[in-house]
Amino acid sequence: MVTTALTVLVNGLIDGATLFLVAAGLNLIFGVAGVLNVAHGSFYAIGAFGAATAWVLISQAHAPPWLIFPALGAVAAVVGAGMGPPVERFLLRSTYLGRSRVRSESLQLLTTYALFLMLEDVQKLVWGVQPYYTGDILLLLGRTRIGGVPYTNYQLLLLLVAAGVLLGLRVFLRRTTMGRFVVAVTENAEMARALGINVGWVWGASFSLGTALAALGGALSSPEIGVSIGIGADMVVLSFAVAAVAGLGQIEGAALASLLIGVGRAIAVFVAPELSTVAPYLLMLAVLLVRPYGLLGVPEQRRL
Amino acid sequence: MTAPLLDVREVEVRFGGVEALRKLSLEVYPGELLAVVGENGAGKSTLLNVCTGYVRPHRGRVFFEGREVTGRPPRVITRAGIARTFQHPQLFASYTVLDNLRLAVAAGRSFWRFDGLEGGGRDAEARALADLFGLAALGDQPVDQISWGARKLVDIAMGVALGPKLLLMDEPTSGVSSREKFSIMDTLVGALRARQTTGVFVEHDMEVVARYADRVAVVSEGSVVAQGTPRAVLGDAAGAEVGPRGAGHASD
Amino acid sequence: MASASPLGTLALFAALPALVPSLVDPFTMALSLGSAALAVSLLLRAGLISFGHGLYYAAGAYAVAYAVRGHWTGDAALLALLGAGVAGALAVLVGSFTVRYRGIFFAMLNLAFSMVAYTLLLKLYGLTGGSDGMAVTSSSLLGLPLSPAAFRFGLFYFSVGTVLLSGGVVARYLRCPPGRALEAISSSEVRVEYLGVSARLVLLVAYGLSGLLAGLGGALAALDVGHVAPDLSYWTTSSVFLFSAILGGGGSVPGSFAGALVYELVSLYGARYMATLWNFMLGLVILAIVRFAPRGLEGLYRQAWRRPG
Numbered sequence: 042m043v044t045t046a047l048t049v050l051v052n053g054l055i056d057g058a059t060l061f062l063v064a065a066g067l068n069l070i071f072g073v074a075g076v077l078n079v080a081h082g083s084f085y086a087i088g089a090f091g092a093a094t095a096w097v098l099i100s101q102a103h104a105p106p107w108l109i110f111p112a113l114g115a116v117a118a119v120v121g122a123g124m125g126p127p128v129e130r131f132l133l134r135s136t137y138l139g140r141s142r143v144r145s146e147s148l149q150l151l152t153t154y155a156l157f158l159m160l161e162d163v164q165k166l167v168w169g170v171q172p173y174y175t176g177d178i179l180l181l182l183g184r185t186r187i188g189g190v191p192y193t194n195y196q197l198l199l200l201l202v203a204a205g206v207l208l209g210l211r212v213f214l215r216r217t218t219m220g221r222f223v224v225a226v227t228e229n230a231e232m233a234r235a236l237g238i239n240v241g242w243v244w245g246a247s248f249s250l251g252t253a254l255a256a257l258g259g260a261l262s263s264p265e266i267g268v269s270i271g272i273g274a275d276m277v278v279l280s281f282a283v284a285a286v287a288g289l290g291q292i293e294g295a296a297l298a299s300l301l302i303g304v305g306r307a308i309a310v311f312v313a314p315e316l317s318t319v320a321p322y323l324l325m326l327a328v329l330l331v332r333p334y335g336l337l338g339v340p341e342q343r344r345l
Numbered sequence: 346m347t348a349p350l351l352d353v354r355e356v357e358v359r360f361g362g363v364e365a366l367r368k369l370s371l372e373v374y375p376g377e378l379l380a381v382v383g384e385n386g387a388g389k390s391t392l393l394n395v396c397t398g399y400v401r402p403h404r405g406r407v408f409f410e411g412r413e414v415t416g417r418p419p420r421v422i423t424r425a426g427i428a429r430t431f432q433h434p435q436l437f438a439s440y441t442v443l444d445n446l447r448l449a450v451a452a453g454r455s456f457w458r459f460d461g462l463e464g465g466g467r468d469a470e471a472r473a474l475a476d477l478f479g480l481a482a483l484g485d486q487p488v489d490q491i492s493w494g495a496r497k498l499v500d501i502a503m504g505v506a507l508g509p510k511l512l513l514m515d516e517p518t519s520g521v522s523s524r525e526k527f528s529i530m531d532t533l534v535g536a537l538r539a540r541q542t543t544g545v546f547v548e549h550d551m552e553v554v555a556r557y558a559d560r561v562a563v564v565s566e567g568s569v570v571a572q573g574t575p576r577a578v579l580g581d582a583a584g585a586e587v588g589p590r591g592a593g594h595a596s597d
Numbered sequence: 598m599a600s601a602s603p604l605g606t607l608a609l610f611a612a613l614p615a616l617v618p619s620l621v622d623p624f625t626m627a628l629s630l631g632s633a634a635l636a637v638s639l640l641l642r643a644g645l646i647s648f649g650h651g652l653y654y655a656a657g658a659y660a661v662a663y664a665v666r667g668h669w670t671g672d673a674a675l676l677a678l679l680g681a682g683v684a685g686a687l688a689v690l691v692g693s694f695t696v697r698y699r700g701i702f703f704a705m706l707n708l709a710f711s712m713v714a715y716t717l718l719l720k721l722y723g724l725t726g727g728s729d730g731m732a733v734t735s736s737s738l739l740g741l742p743l744s745p746a747a748f749r750f751g752l753f754y755f756s757v758g759t760v761l762l763s764g765g766v767v768a769r770y771l772r773c774p775p776g777r778a779l780e781a782i783s784s785s786e787v788r789v790e791y792l793g794v795s796a797r798l799v800l801l802v803a804y805g806l807s808g809l810l811a812g813l814g815g816a817l818a819a820l821d822v823g824h825v826a827p828d829l830s831y832w833t834t835s836s837v838f839l840f841s842a843i844l845g846g847g848g849s850v851p852g853s854f855a856g857a858l859v860y861e862l863v864s865l866y867g868a869r870y871m872a873t874l875w876n877f878m879l880g881l882v883i884l885a886i887v888r889f890a891p892r893g894l895e896g897l898y899r900q901a902w903r904r905p906g
Binding site for chain 3: 079
């Protein structure tokens with residue numbers, strides 16, 4: 042009984058790790074720039090495809106397999122730094138301010154939705170419709186037994202990376218000067234601008250970082266899933282569910298929510314496998330019914 | 346002594362670490378026009394927000410017509426008979442002046458009807474209000490294209506359209522020229538008197554206060570520090586200028 | 598006066614398949630799509646964007662399929678009504694939760710619900726036929742048994758009739774306080790509450806009506822195609838509704854149908870050439886419309902017909 046519970050917990054943790062990376066990126070962008078990028082999940086998929094391609098290239102060139110690890114990081118960095126700035130600058134920047142808050146929010150929604158549509162077909166065009174299986178990567182680091190159940194060390198590495206990112210973000214935002222700039226922009230962009238902070242740069246950098254996190258999540262989880270069309274759309278919905286449970290803009294909340302949903306899914310796989318894909322949304326519904334703005338979220342109050 | 350229409354009892358409101366209202370008590374009597382004055386940040390707008398359900402007080406209670414309304418949402422308080430206007434007019438930007446008024450009229454008495462926005466006498470009433478507030482010429486203009494003063498008037502007219510027993514106005518004449526101020530106030534006071542609506546207005550211009558208010562309440566640092574007739578509170582010089590007003594002061 | 602031309606266009610539209618029989622199917626589908634686009638348009642008026650109206654489209658379609666499978670009725674008219682009703686009821690249920698939210702929350706919650714439905718429809722093979730879907734056969738309309746060929750035409754004209762009726766109802770609704778309040782909510786929800794009107798209730802009514810319309814569209818599609826499948830609830834279906842609504846101008850009855858018709862015709866003749874990049878094109882056009890012609894086809898139409906002076 043205990044071993045089962047432990048297994049479910051560990052499975053949930055591992056599952057939650059990827060979710061956290063993606064959701065943290067989403068919440069970071071929302072917290073700093075107030076943008077909810079519908080296409081965020083698409084970057085997850087592109088990260089996954091990129092990693093799959095890297096593996097294919099490494100295998101074909103008969104290069105040493107461990108190269109995949111830095112490659113995973115590189116893919117995330119390339120997506121974040123390569124795709125982030127143009128998207129933020131040319132698509133999103135003009136939607137921040139507008140006469141009416143509702144209209145500019147609608148504009149953002151439609152713009153990022155259009156981006157999502159476009160990126161779906163770009164994936165199809167570049168990588169085709171056949172799934173990529175790169176499960177061999179999982180075996181590279183060996184195995185460990187936890188509670189009698191074998192896990193690949195790769196999966197445990199995933200956990201480490203997620204924990205590292207969580208810690209890293211906390212330290213960055215609270216202890217470094219740059220981090221404090223980011224926090225300042227998050228709380229009051231106008232004030233930050235008046236203080237001489239280059240707000241546009243902070244927005245752009247946050248967007249790139251958030252996007253890179255999504256791509257990292259995709260790259261890291263690619264060996265565990267069949268990388269194919271549709272994973273982007275699935276992650277679009279799922280990452281929103283995590284963000285909704287967390288409370289929009291809450292990075293620490295994202296960790297909690299990812300854990301909850303990861304474990305929830307693991308339990309569902311055990312109890313009712315058919316419903317395991319639906320479990321995160323049932324959880325989201327349950328949380329929102331009790332706390333409409335998420336576990337740690339706060340409603341916006343307008344000053345009259 | 347008549348019972349107060351609105352009874353605010355020892356209300357406390359805190360935003361973060363800042364105390365906006367400290368044990369504020371105030372009574373508003375039926376039929377009077379009460380001015381609320383005080384420096385910026387004294388808590389006047391917060392007072393209005395508490396009375397209209399936009400802000401929930403941490404302590405204290407608010408009674409309207411003897412019934413408690415503390416912490417009820419704006420919609421419920423409006424239905425109970427309290428309407429308000431805003432410092433920054435809250436209007437339906439894409440709609441014309443008349444459409445704004447028609448919607449307000451509809452909301453006031455017959456909203457769930459399917460005979461068109463103008464149906465059920467709503468159009469006539471909206472036009473009458475537009476005439477009353479001097480907005481007839483602007484009737485078909487979208488409200489985001491009219492002047493600030495006109496927008497303030499639309500805001501007030503929408504409040505009046507609801508037929509409230511009490512109308513709370515947040516700086517009804519702010520941002521308009523001195524000339525317009527008096528004409529707005531004349532129209533406003535006339536409309537309130539005609540409908541026997543009690544009025545409370547936040548005001549910075551002491552001349553306006555002296556001229557139109559039956560009573561004044563001074564708010565400072567979150568509480569009411571003085572109340573009485575304009576003359577008593579603001580001093581003889583201010584109280585000497587008394588404009589034409591109808592009868593019907595509340596007793597102190 | 599502006600309503601005269603749409604009716605004229607509708608009359609032309611209705612007459613065409615009688616002359617060019619191959620247009621019957623695409624035109625029926627355009628009406629089905631238009632109904633769903635109108636559903637999305639209604640909510641757009643209030644500033645609410647739904648990414649998941651495929652849920653109600655699928656609800657209407659599957660309701661028809663179940664009714665047929667259970668031999669409740671074979672009459673297309675009754676089936677269409679049933680589909681609309683089931684979807685409308687579902688919308689009121691789901692809406693009581695979703696109309697508490699705005700912006701991205703509203704959009705994504707709708708998406709989430711529709712994708713959950715998709716997953717359930719796909720996985721619960723025993724109940725729903727999984728990815729194979731379910732067949733829909735109907736052979737009578739308004740009590741009259743019809744041959745398959747006559748049925749297609751009958752269904753088309755029935756669709757024209759229902760669209761006329763529902764369009765009329767929606768147009769009237771949009772001219773009355775509960776309908777006018779939708780745009781008011783997007784302008785200043787605070788003001789609406791301070792008029793003593795419950796924004797949530799107003800939105801729930803609109804949401805229920807929009808579910809009904811989408812369900813009607815789904816039912817008509819099921820009857821026309823003769824088959825239902827889970828991808829009716831997939832996000833791609835919902836994106837077509839949203840696209841058509843925005844193309845049409847995002848708010849009016851004629852606009853929504855115009856947008857749907859344009860989409861249907863383009864996809865019919867253009868899908869061959871651009872199948873791989875279909876979503877890409879949709880996204881690109883949405884960006885273009887939002888940036889350069891926010892009022893869509895309706896705006897362009899009004900500009901063309903504006904009287905000088």
